[in-house]
Amino acid sequence: MALQRKFDAKAAEGDMTSMIDMVFQLIIFFMVLINFSQDDQNQTIKLPSSELAKPAETPLENPIVLNLAFNGNVYLGAETSTIAGLRPLLELEANVLNTQKKSAKDANVIIRADGNTAGGMVQELIKKCQESGYEKFALRAKEEIGY
């Protein structure tokens, strides 16, 4: 007796529901963890680590982030400069603050310097900022994880 085999295309379709659930969960996970605040960080700079470096509970007001590389280049936003040639950029930032009825004294200069940079370069950078009227500085370090 010959048996006739019937192929049912509908029955062969896999159930996608659980896979879509998983993929949505993954998307939500990555979306929540994406950190846009790292945009001003220069990834070529290897920050020194410190056991006391903890993220501030409240963000600093009027932050100006200066990234100081090992070779002495300073990155301020999309601009690159040397320490000696930084003054026009700092004055531009001060002018932006002036339009908000604030001054350079109100700004917090965040210095992200490479751990291998000469300490004297960081001092020179601070001095250059002082010459443009900046007073408040924050030396940024990476949190040291003990495990």
Add this chain to the structure above:
Amino acid sequence: MKFKSRSNEKVEMQLTSMIDIIFLLLIFFVMTFKIAAQEGDFNIRMPIGGGSGPTDTTNLPIKLRLRSNTDGELVDIVVDDTRSFGNDFGKLRAFILQQTGGSAPPNPEDGPEVEIDLDYNLRYAHVISAISAITGQRQGDKIDRLVERIKFAPPRKPQ
């Protein structure tokens, strides 16, 4: 006229294009995801030609001298030109603990001020280690603050 009932027929949605877009989104987020360590700040107030705020009225002004070799490695920590701790930050912290009594005053403006004078070539990582040693110590998840006021001496000339 007789109507045919369709209530038992399964209505299927076309999912292919939606799954394509979802996978594209997933790939985007996976590729842009990076695990970065948390970052923290050491605050320094340094107006030009002045100290880190009001004058230090305590009897504990500390001058910290960090000496380096030509490679930028730390060779000596000297406090007030008299005490030398080699390159041991633990000893420096113990000294600061002894001087401050183990805690910073409630108002940071009232506490002692430490002036850091370093050789130009000294690696910045050592400077941060020195600042860590004088500003506090970690007890589990808690941080005990010691000295809040720090300033830098004028930069020395490169060696």
